[in-house]
Amino acid sequence: MSTVDKTTFPKYQQEYGEGYFGQRFSTYNGQPRSRSGDDASYGPKYDGSLVWQYDAFTPGSPNYGKQTPWKVAANGPIEFFDTGTSTINNISLNGGTEKATYRLTYANTDSRDILPNSLLSKNNFNFAGSYKFNDKLSSTFNATYVSQNTRNRNSTGYGGNQLAGFRQWWATNVDLNEQRDLYFQSRQNYTWNIKSARRHYSSILGQPLLPKIRELQQR
Incomplete structure (x- = not known):
């Protein structure tokens, strides 16, 4: 059996959520909305306030149409991996x-x-x-x-490398288990990196589970 080595896996800061340069929230209907078009975690500081996040605009999500607390996700990238x-x-x-x-x-x-897979x-x-x-x-x-x-061998280099993507591009307010549930529920590539509340395609990144579950890389 094999497992991911948690002692060498990147440790993510847990004070700031999605965004760059400590920027403030954007807005939706006059209320704070996460900067879901960004792909890093140096935005507004976590304070538990209610915020429109990506899943509030994702059809089928249990949080669709709801504001959720601005806090670090309970399940980060480490939860992506299986036991080998x-x-x-x-x-x-x-x-x-x-x-x-x-x-x-x-x-x-x-x-x-x-x-996975x-x-x-x-x-x-x-x-x-x-x-x-x-x-x-x-x-x-x-x-x-x-x-x-x-x-499903892991890609190398820059493009399509999920491990490098977790290291370089990630929002610490995104819950991996919720992303997994969204995929199995809809079989759709619902990304956390939506362009805006009305434009649900990704600014940069897609759903991390999709290429590992559906688009199997056979070599």
């Missing part, structure tokens, strides 16, 4: 005579990583044999065949 498991099964056959020997092995690896399925076949023609001449033979299927 790995199983390996193998079998072998061998035998021989005075002149010939053989060994056939098969191994299967099935691994589920800490990234990730998979490594690997099959390994190996055959080894030998034959003695006479006291001066013998032959050996070895062949290996490997098949592998992977799914």
Whole structure:
């Protein structure tokens, strides 16, 4: 089994919510609204006051049409990860005579990583044999065949790298468990990074679970 290492995972400040440069709230109907078009967490300081946040404008959200307390989320990016498991099964056959020997092995690896919906399925076949023609001449033979299927490997570099996205772009008032519930409820890419109260597409980022659950990256 494997789990994310909480001792090395980034620690997020818990004093300020979505926004930049300590800016004040924007407004909606004359009342404070989070700066949901921003993708960082150095906006208004948390004070528990009621604020229009992204989910107040997300159809199907339990907070749709409601103001919610301005506070740090109970479930941050660390909740994104699963517990990984790995199983390996193998079998072998061998035998021989005075002149010939053989060994056939098969191994299967099935691994589920800490990234949601990730998979490594690997099959390994190996055959080894030998034959003695006479006291001066013998032959050996070895062949290996490997098949592998992977799914949802983490991207590298800048684009599409969810781990880097959590490190670089994140609003600490966004609850990951609520994002997960929204996805499974609607199967829609409802982002926390909405442009405005009336424009629900993302300024920068989408729903973090979507590429890991629906748009499977098969390689």
